[in-house]
Amino acid sequence: MPAHTSTSGPALTAAALGSGAQVTAPALAGGLRERQKHQRRERILEAIRELLREHPDEMPTVERIAELAELSPASVFNLVGPREQQWAALCDGLLLELDACLAFAAEEDPREQARRVVGETVELFIADAAVYKHLVNHCEGSGPRLQENPVPLLRDALRRGQAAGILRPDLHVEALVGHIATATGGALRHWAAGQISDAAFRMRVRFAVDVVFAAGASEGWAAQLQVPIRRRQRARE
DSSP states (O other): OOOOOOOOSSEEOHHHHTSSSOEEHHHHHHHHHHHHHHHHHHHHHHHHHHHHHHOTTSOOOHHHHHHHHTSOHHHHHHHTOSHHHHHHHHHHHHHHHHHHHTOOOOOSSHHHHHHHHHHHHHHHHHHTHHHHHHHHHHSTTHHHHHHHTTHHHHHHHHHHHHHTTSBOTTOOHHHHHHHHHHHHHHHHHHHHTTSSOHHHHHHHHHHHHHHHHHHTBOTTTHHHHTHHHHHHHHHHO
């Protein structure tokens, strides 16, 4: 009869785990510590968000953050850092949310694809306005990072427009994408400063896409792609 092999010692065998490698007790403990560290860090970031939602005009103090996260002020510094690093961590979290938000299937119409990219981006900001307005206004460099995030998807939409014959083949796609990103970034900063409404924010980023497609339209598509531009001009008269 084969000898029985115990898996209750300091190492768990590969057979017990169903994998090709041994996992030692220290490794398991280290993994648990990292998970707990991550959870505490997320509690800190969520505490910052909650404080910004409750008091959007106030800068959260380390003491209030620690109290809400049920941790010590030292833990806030150790796990996230001082204020600048707190803003950077919030910005990183927003970029991850934005990546997930924009991970949708391509629309058949390239212009609708580009509209949806900027539209979904705007809706993410508006959904947690107090947090993201504070972030844009106080985190140096957050605006450019956020406005550049949708660029690859916008580039893809414009190139698909060229391939479909909707846009002229001689267009400089990077320059047009840059126009949309710059217009979106400007609208974001004006919205964060309270200079334009949510509705105006939505309208301005959508209009930036419409302008680019109308300006770059091929001969057969020019009339159709200029309709939104003419409609807005009539509304202003």
